[in-house]
Amino acid sequence: MCSTKVPNERTGKMNSGLISTRHQIDPKKELSRILRTDAAVKGIERKANSEKYLTLWPKAVLEALDEAIKENRWQSALKIFHLLRKQHWYEPKCKTYTKLFKVLGNCKQPDQASLLFEVMLSEGLKPTIDVYTSLIAVYGKSELLDKAFSTLEYMKSVSDCKPDVFTFTVLIRCCCKLGRFDLVKRIILEMSYLGVGCSTVTYNTIIDGYGKAGMFEEMENVLADMIEDGDSLPDVFTLNSIIGSSEMVAHEEDGELPDITTFNILILSFGKAGMYKKMSSVMDFMEKRFFSLTTVTYNIVIETFGKAGKIEKMDDVFRKMKYQGVKPNSISYCSLVNAYSKAGLVGKIDSILRQIVNSDVVLDTPFFNCIINAYGQAGDLATMKELYIQMEERKCKPDKITFATMIKTYKAHGIFDAVQELEKQMISTGENLDILLEK
Numbered sequence: 001m002c003s004t005k006v007p008n009e010r011t012g013k014m015n016s017g018l019i020s021t022r023h024q025i026d027p028k029k030e031l032s033r034i035l036r037t038d039a040a041v042k043g044i045e046r047k048a049n050s051e052k053y054l055t056l057w058p059k060a061v062l063e064a065l066d067e068a069i070k071e072n073r074w075q076s077a078l079k080i081f082h083l084l085r086k087q088h089w090y091e092p093k094c095k096t097y098t099k100l101f102k103v104l105g106n107c108k109q110p111d112q113a114s115l116l117f118e119v120m121l122s123e124g125l126k127p128t129i130d131v132y133t134s135l136i137a138v139y140g141k142s143e144l145l146d147k148a149f150s151t152l153e154y155m156k157s158v159s160d161c162k163p164d165v166f167t168f169t170v171l172i173r174c175c176c177k178l179g180r181f182d183l184v185k186r187i188i189l190e191m192s193y194l195g196v197g198c199s200t201v202t203y204n205t206i207i208d209g210y211g212k213a214g215m216f217e218e219m220e221n222v223l224a225d226m227i228e229d230g231d232s233l234p235d236v237f238t239l240n241s242i243i244g245s246s247e248m249v250a251h252e253e254d255g256e257l258p259d260i261t262t263f264n265i266l267i268l269s270f271g272k273a274g275m276y277k278k279m280s281s282v283m284d285f286m287e288k289r290f291f292s293l294t295t296v297t298y299n300i301v302i303e304t305f306g307k308a309g310k311i312e313k314m315d316d317v318f319r320k321m322k323y324q325g326v327k328p329n330s331i332s333y334c335s336l337v338n339a340y341s342k343a344g345l346v347g348k349i350d351s352i353l354r355q356i357v358n359s360d361v362v363l364d365t366p367f368f369n370c371i372i373n374a375y376g377q378a379g380d381l382a383t384m385k386e387l388y389i390q391m392e393e394r395k396c397k398p399d400k401i402t403f404a405t406m407i408k409t410y411k412a413h414g415i416f417d418a419v420q421e422l423e424k425q426m427i428s429t430g431e432n433l434d435i436l437l438e439k
Contacts (some may be wrong), residue, residue: 042067048055058089069099074107086247092123093398094131101134109144133167137338140174145183148174156194165191169202178208181218184209198233208241218375220262227265233273239281264297271304276313279304293324299331305337314339330367333343337367341374349374369401375408398429 030354063086068077084090091180097120113135120127127135132155141146155163166192172227175183184206191198203226210219210246218379219242230359242262263286271277286293298321305314318336321328333352340348349371375384388406389403391398403426410418 004436021088029330035036037222055339056083056087063363065096068098068277069103072103072106074103074109074112077103078112087289087357092120092125094120094125094128097125098128098130101131105134105141108142110147112140113138127161129161129164129167132161132163133170136167137170137174140171143178143268145178145180149183153280155177162194162384163196163197164256165202169199169205172202173205173209176205179213181209181213181215198229198232198240200235201225203232204235204237207238211241216262220265223262223265223269227269227272232268235275236278238277239266239270260291263291264294267297268300268304271300274308276304276308276310293321293326294330295321295326295329297368298326299329302332303335304333306342309339309343311343311345327361330364331360333361333363334367337371337374341377342416344378346374346378346380349378363396364400365391365396365399368394369399369405370394372402373405376405379413381409381413381415400423400426421423432437 006252061080064082065077065084068074068080081096081100084096098115100116101113104110104116116129117135120131130150139145139151151165152167152171155161155167168187172187175181175187188198188206189200190324203222206222207219207226210216210222222351223234223238223242226234226238240335255381265281267282270276270282283293283297283301286297298317301317302314302321305311305317312338318328321332333356336352337349340346340352353371368387372384372387375387376382384406388398389404390401403422407419407422410416
């Protein structure tokens with residue numbers, strides 16, 4: 001018995017979930033209509049076995065065909081379609097054939113699909129991208145990947161029927177289900193060569209395939225590619241695929257869960273997309289599955305909220321980080337300073353400085369550059385200079401960014417003797433003088 005799940009259309013419509021109250025339907029009349037329609041559909045199916053019905057009511061025939069397709073009754077669908085073609089009002093349409101190919105794919109009937117394609121050509125129809133894509137799906141679901149790829153190659157030879165991202169995604173899904181990940185890589189390379197970019201659905205399909213196969217390193221790499229792409233950001237299905245694969249493996253005795261790096265990448269991607277609730281959902285899942293949130297995890301979230309100007313949420317995460325015993329590093333403090341500076345909260349930057357003085361955190365040049373810039377923008381030149389001196393005490397060597405930041409600040413305040421002194425120091429350290437020419 002074939003599956004009753006029907007693939008989504010290329011441009012599926014999302015149900016809003018709202019029920020209109022403008023026209024109230026009488027339940028009894030609605031039931032009567034359904035019964036009449038059901039009887040008409042069954043009547044058409046019976047007539048499909050006869051050769052004498054040539055003037056049937058169009059609506060009844062088309063509804064019967066749609067019903068058979070919806071329920072994945074491929075034999076009934078083909079009989080009704082045979083009857084439909086005999087009607088005097090029949091007009092061949094690619095859309096009808098596409099629907100039939102989908103039900104044949106669901107029921108793994110590649111031979112019937114090949115015959116139907118020949119019938120379509122005999123009617124003078126020119127196959128569309130949707131037709132070829134549906135035919136590829138039939139062969140793929142029937143584990144006839146050679147035929148699926150042959151159809152794809154033929155599509156590429158048709159001038160106005162080139163495969164699109166939906167076509168490639170359908171083929172990728174079939175390969176994933178059959179565990180042919182070698183072919184998935186081949187398809188991705190071909191897409192790149194043809195200039196067809198991956199969609200979010202494409203990435204999700206591959207991530208889901210790798211996840212179900214327990215290939216977590218590959219799954220992580222695809223997720224990283226998805227984020228780097230920038231045009232196809234992760235969504236709720238990405239999250240569900242990764243969490244779903246983790247839950248599946250957690251029930252296996254020898255299962256190896258995804259590396260924490262995978263979840264960190266997912267948190268980063270949701271943060272970049274502004275999907276903060278999803279970001280929190282990943283963290284919640286990690287804690288429930290006894291993943292220890294690392295300094296890197298907290299740093300990602302702190303930086304995300306900081307860049308978004310969500311100072312209160314950022315502070316909450318930082319407090320939680322310390323409460324959980326996770327030690328902040330220079331990157332943690334740098335993100336906090338940048339966020340406070342952007343928000344004009346100099347007092348909070350002072351607080352960060354006090355915390356650092358009383359800790360054993362190892363500071364680096366990027367941190368000093370960050371906090372020197374913050375005090376410079378706030379006009380606190382004394383603290384800026386003091387921090388510059390502390391760099392030497394902490395054995396952090398100033399770089400081009402350090403000098404450029406301070407020179408720019410002193411110039412803005414008209415303190416040119418300080419500028420000259422910094423230029424001399426910059427030359428003595430061997431830094432490139434190009435930065436001086438720019439300023």
